[in-house]
Amino acid sequence: MLERPITRHGAVSALLPLVVEDLVFEAGGRRLIDGIDLTLEAGRRSVILGPNGSGKSLFLRLIHGLIPPTSGRIAWNGRPPGREVRLSQAMVFQQPVLLRRSVAANIDYALAAHGFDKAARRARTEQMLIEAGLEHLARQPARRLSGGEQQRLALARALAVEPDVLLLDEPTSSLDPHATLRIEMLIARAAQEGVRIVLVTHDIGQARRFADEVVFLHRGRIAEHAPAEVFFDEPGSEAARSFLAGELVL
């Protein structure tokens, strides 16, 4: 296993705080992320909330280093989001991208990519399959699972590598309530074990269940960044008030 600067189960993570300064992302002549300044501290569950097209997913990809910003600065405890930083992170996408292999092989692959040795991989894969309730499907082709099972596998694979930070991009947006509940339970358990959660969603109910703090995005800007109880009780911005009232925010 790689030597990793982790202090999981503790209060302080080597990757935090995340500091974002004047972040801009443009594509096709449009400014999709328009000057975001944000600091995320250790030990919280952050929800990035906002209507569709507000730039939530894009923001998550930017801080994970999957796409380079047009301008601005992103630093995880001083380090730019590159391969080294990503080794201490994991991301779950809206549509899970599962390899064309068995369920167990999908988890094993992620562990191998993170440098776990063979014995550790076997033990950890088994443990994650049990935690995700997928052990009876271990040898099934991953792509033949149901939507909920696929997302559970994607989450189990992400958590298998013991990330300090877990980034989730609308992980339950296409799932039914039962499947959503199982995903949320897994995320909640990871949070309890000290994994820093950053969850992107447009689901107000999910945000209420999860958030310690809310970052409300609107048209590529931060309209509001507040502790959850403040945000839900007395939203400070017009856009957030409309959104919480169930109006269509464009």
Next chain:
Amino acid sequence: MQDFGAAFWLAGELLVSGDETLAEIVVLSLKINAGAVALASAIGMPLGAILAVARFPGRQALVVLVNSLMGLPPVVVGLVVYLMLSNAGPLGVLQLLYTPTAMIVQTVLVTPIVAALTRQVIEDMDAEYSEQLDSLAVGRLARIGTLLYDARASLVTAVLAGFGRSVAEVGAVIIVGGNINHVTRVMTTAIALETSKGNLALALALGFVLLTIAIVVNGAVGGLRLAMVRDAHA
């Protein structure tokens, strides 16, 4: 058309009796083409995958080049390889002209097919996998290996297309192989020769075998592909 009917009859007899000449030609054909396709796959697949994943100036031009090489005229390739292998040529010292080894010339024809088809398959798959593999911090080399492995069911088709080209080809093998009896005579060159000699029975029998091989190989590979798809895909 009495000859024609008789030729069919004789061809059937040759096939049923397990004629030695026929068997020899078929076995040599399979060996040479299998070798050429294996070599072409070993070169073409990594090449195609690198072309799919790497970003460098001139990449698009290279893609166009590889795609057009799929249509290489076999006789021209045969001629070029002939010139290289002939005594006066740069590879003349190897004394490979008119040997079975020279007939690996088929590799030159098949490699672009495998490479071009692989490039397309891997590029499509990379579009789907790219962010997930980045997120998992997978390195470049491992990424190519992953994509090739996960595209295995589609790559079978690329190999099959290569084998089809190779086994059906006459022009290049006849130039560098020389169609020498017991040494470099394969099914296609034998058919050409026997037809011109008027020995339609042997030509037809060989034609049947060639067709049968094409069907059996396609069927087997199709079944294999189906099984892989069932195992690995949604």
